[in-house]
Amino acid sequence: MNIYRIIRDSAAIAAVCLIAGLTACSDFEEVNRDPNSTSKASSSLLASYVTNRLIKWDIWISVANDGMRSKIICDTEGAQAAQYNRLDRCTFDEYTVVTTAEKMVENADEAFYDAYQGLALFTRAFKMYYTTMAMGDIPYSEAFLGEKEGIIKPKYDSQKDVFRYILDDLDAANAHFAKAIADNKSCIGDVVFDGNPSNWQKVVNSFELKVLIALSKRADDTPDLNIKSRFAEVAARPLLESNADNMIYESRNQPGMYPPYYRISNQSWMYLRMSSVMVDILKKHYDYRLFYYAEPSEYYLAQGISQSDTACYPAINPAWNNTDIETLTGERKTCRINARYLDDPNGGEPIARVGYAQQQFILAEGALRGWLPGRSASEFYLKGIEAGLRFTAENTPDNEEFHHNRKINDTYITQHLAKASLQLTGDFESDLQKIIEQKFAASFLQYKYDPFFDNRRTGYPVYPIDPATNQNELTDRMPLRWMYPTEEATQNTENYQEAIDRQFGGVDDHNIHTWLTK
DSSP states (O other): OOHHHIIIIIHHHHHHHHHHTOSOHHHHHHHHHOTTSOSSOOHHHHHHHHHHHHHOOSSHHHHHHHHHHTTSEEESSSOOTTTTTOOOBOOOTTHHHHHHHHHHHHTSOGGGHHHHHHHHHHHHHHHHHHHHHHHSSBOOTTTTOHHHHOOOSOOOBOHHHHHHHHHHHHHHHHHHHHHHHHHTOOOTTOSSSTTOHHHHHHHHHHHHHHHHHHTGGGTTTOGGGOHHHHHHHHHTSOOOOSGGGOEEEOOOSSTTOSOTTOTTTOGGGGGEEEBHHHHHHHHHTTOTHHHHHBOOOHHHHHTTOOTTSGGGOOOBOTTSOHHHHHHHHHTTOSOBBOHHHHHOTTSSOOEEEEOHHHHHHHHHHHHHTTSSTTOOHHHHHHHHHHHHHHHHHHTSOSOHHHHTTOOOOHHHHHHHHTOGGGOOOSOHHHHHHHHHHHHHHTTTTOSTTHHHHHHHHHOOSOOOOOTTTOOSSSTTSOOOOOBOOHHHHHHSHHHHHHHHHHHHTTOOOTTSOOTTTO
C-alpha cells in the first residue's frame, strides 16, 4: 500500500467500515444514500478506531517476530528470518491511522476540539516515530495534505526534521490535553482510557522522553533540537505514576480478543523457546521473572532438578544453527515460554506500548547522561525494576504452575532491589549496560521494536552474531534499518530517489546508517 493512495482514497472510509461493523464498503455506500443518515463519521467512532490501532497488533506473528528480532524468544520450527536478522521492506500503512485521526478532529464539535486534537497529534507522532526509526527519512510535512492541497506524492523530510516535527507535535499534544483537562472535556470513543485527557497527557509526555532518549547519539551536535534541556523540561511535566497509567492492549477471553500468544489463537507458539539473551540476564541476578516467563525443561525435571532451580531453565542462543536447536528441543533440553501464555487467556501480561517501567529506565538513562541535574539515576532505575516485577506478578494468576514456587511478593521485591549485582556503581558504561539490560528484562513480549532499537543505539544487551547463521547481507553484524516500500520506488519515484540519494548514495540498503544512528 503506497502512501499517497492511502491518503487520497480509503483511510477514513475504511476506518468507518471497520468501526461500524459493516460487512463491506458497499454497505457503507448504501448508508450514505439514506437521506436520514449522516454523511460524516462521528469523532467518537473514529476515536475508537484510532485508539485501537495505537495499542493492538493485528496478527500473532507480529508479536512473535518482534520477540525473535529483539532476542527475547527463539523459534524451533525452521530458521526464521526475524531470529536470524533478516530485515525486508517496511510499509507506510500506518499513515492510514494518522489520516483517520485528522478526520476525527475535523468532525469534532468545537467544545471537544482540544481533546481530539491532542489525540490526533499524539497518534501522528507515535506512528511516525516508529516509521522513521525503521527506515530513516520519511514523508511528514507533506504526507497528510492529499485531500487539503492535492499533494499525493509527498516529499521525504530529513530524519532530523522528522524528529523536530515529532517533538513539536508532542509538545502541542501536551498543551491541548492540558486545555481539555481544564475544560473538563474528554475524547469520547477512546477505548484505551475512556477518554480521560489526564491519562493521555501522561502518555504523551512519557513518550516524548522515549523520543528524546532515542536521540542520545545526536545530543551534542544538534543544539537546535535542545535535546538535553528539553528532556529536563518534559520530565517536569505530568508523567506516568504507576503501572495503572500504562497505555496497554488488554486481551479478553473471547474470540477475536484472545492474547496473540494464546494456544487457541495459534498453535505455532508451542514452538517458541526462551532466548539466552533474556535468560542470562534474569539468571545473573536470580530474578524470579525467569520462573514467570519460562517453563522448566522436561529433560532436567526428569533428572531430578527442581522446577524452582534456575538450572532447569536452559536457554537457546539465538545465533545457533537451527538444526542444533531442533536437536536440543527434541531432547527436551530447552525451555518453552511459560504455560500461562499458551493455556490461560487471562494468564499473560497486557501488551504495553507506553509504560511506567520503561519510562523509569528512560529517566534513569537521562539522569546518567546528566540531562536531569541533581537527580540520581539509581532512584529511577530501582523504581523501573520494581515496576517491572509488579507488572509481571500482578498479571499472573497465583498458581504454582505459573511461577514454579518462586512467587514475587513484597518481601522478595525488597530483597531483590538490594542485591549488590543490580546496583549502579558510578561507572558510566557499566551503569548504562545495567539500565538497558533491566529495561530489556521488563520488555518480555512488550514494546514491539524498542529492545531492537535500544541495542542498535547502545549495544546493549549484547546480541550474539554467528556469520554462519546470520541472514543479514553483512553476516558479521546486525542490520541497521528496513528498506522502503516497493511502491514508493514505482509510484513516488522522484521523491523516493532523492531520499535514497541523500541518505545512502543511491542504494536502499539494510546496512547503511541513517542520520539518527551515525
